[in-house]
Amino acid sequence: DSGVTQTPKHLITATGQRVTLRCSPRSGDLSVYWYQQSLDQGLQFLIQYYNGEERAKGNILERFSAQQFPDLHSELNLSSLELGDSALYFCASSANPRDFGNTIYFGEGSWLTVV
Amino acid sequence: DQQVKQNSPSLSVQEGRISILNCDYTNSMFDYFLWYKKYPAEGPTFLISISSIKDKNEDGRFTVFLNKSAKHLSLHIVPSQPGDSAVYFCAASASAGGTSYGKLTFGQGTILTVHP
Numbered sequence: 769d770s771g772v773t774q775t776p777k778h779l780i781t782a783t784g785q786r787v788t789l790r791c792s793p794r795s796g797d798l799s800v801y802w803y804q805q806s807l808d809q810g811l812q813f814l815i816q817y818y819n820g821e822e823r824a825k826g827n828i829l830e831r832f833s834a835q836q837f838p839d840l841h842s843e844l845n846l847s848s849l850e851l852g853d854s855a856l857y858f859c860a861s862s863a864n865p866r867d868f869g870n871t872i873y874f875g876e877g878s879w880l881t882v883v
Numbered sequence: 884d885q886q887v888k889q890n891s892p893s894l895s896v897q898e899g900r901i902s903i904l905n906c907d908y909t910n911s912m913f914d915y916f917l918w919y920k921k922y923p924a925e926g927p928t929f930l931i932s933i934s935s936i937k938d939k940n941e942d943g944r945f946t947v948f949l950n951k952s953a954k955h956l957s958l959h960i961v962p963s964q965p966g967d968s969a970v971y972f973c974a975a976s977a978s979a980g981g982t983s984y985g986k987l988t989f990g991q992g993t994i995l996t997v998h999p
Contacts, residue, residue, distance in 0.1 A: 810990055810992060811989035813988065826986065858926055860926070874926030874928070877926055
């Protein structure tokens with residue numbers, strides 16, 4: 769158990785809909801990362817927040833947005849969903865934004881299926 | 884543009900033998916490299932890392948080799964055990980310009996199967 773909690777674990781929704789994925793980081797971790805793993809791609813970095821502020825951005829679509837709340841939990845909002853958005857979405861956390869990857873802990877992921 | 888590539892989707896090895904997983908990268912700004920291990924229904928977990936100032940790092944049965952000139956790294960597992968069967972991801976990050984180290988670029992992963 770990494771200490772990073774993601775909900776829901778599985779989600780099935782229709783095209784055009786909007787979903788919110790939630791992440792609670794490890795206790796004390798201020799930085800949260802979102803990654804997407806689809807069938808034809810490896811793990812792709814989406815976005816990072818540190819203590820409520822956006823820190824780094826990757827290949828995140830405009831239809832997607834994220835935020836980190838004062839209690840440090842984070843939400844990833846996916847809207848106007850398309851079939852190609854079906855993927856495993858991972859949240860990860862670390863104590864500070866300049867942590868090396870050896871101190872980044874991943875949650876178990878949220879499986880999103882768009883039908 | 885796949886900046887980190889693992890060209891072997893799968894690898895099958897006999898228990899007790901050496902497993903060698905390979906990874907190539909194209910971005911010369913990468914200066915920190917990691918291997919993650921992932922079991923089904925779990926998130927990736929950190930295995931071993933190497934900084935670009937080194938060419939080898941060892942941790943128990945796991946050794947990572949870095950060849951900067953070839954932009955190639957490899958993970959050696961000796962001896963391989965059935966419990967090592969998992970997906971192995973190579974990842975890289977760049978520290979220049981204050982970029983977050985957590986912004987990792989991953990390869991596609993290699994499925995390692997260790998047969999008893």
